[in-house]
Amino acid sequence: MNDTIPLGRREFEKALNDLLRAYQSTEEGQASYHSDDSVRCHHCMFTTGSTDCSFCTYCRDCQNCTYCTQCNECEHCHQSSYCVRSKRCASSSYLILSQDCTDCVFCFGCVGLVKKEFHILNQKFPRDRYFKLVKELKAALQIP
Structure with a gap:
């Protein structure tokens, strides 16, 4: 040494x-x-x-x-x-195709959100509607 x-x-x-x-x-x-x-x-x-x-x-x-x-x-x-195809996200869960999100839960295709939940393309949805739309989007985008 x-x-x-x-x-x-x-x-x-x-x-x-x-x-x-x-x-x-x-x-x-x-x-x-x-x-x-x-x-x-x-x-x-x-x-x-x-x-x-x-x-x-x-x-x-x-x-x-x-x-x-x-x-x-x-x-x-x-x-x-439980994030999928996401980038530069922190302290978040259940994000799909999202970027630069922090402290978010259940967001799909969102960018730059902080402390948000049940958002698609940065728009808020009621919980039940969110899951229905996500199911359709995942099928359309072929995301397992």
Whole structure:
């Protein structure tokens, strides 16, 4: 083990870039359990086909997600569950085709919402109407 740390700016940046390249070239994750076909996923369980995720459980085909559960085809989602094809969402559940939503529940095709529920294309619907419309939309858009 080398105890010397490069203190010059160029030497330090080169050493850091070398570390980044070495990390990005490996496909192994750490401390994951039954995470098949995943790349650089750490502390994930039963996560498949995902890349650069951490602390996710039962996620599939996700990228750069953390602390997510039962999410499919999501990107950059955090502390969320049961989301499908959503991006940059946080602390949310049951989102489908949504982006940049935070603290939302049951939203379909929504963008930029905060603390909303039962919305489709950023419009609020009564609970029963929401589920009926979502069923029709999922069939039309071939979303399982």
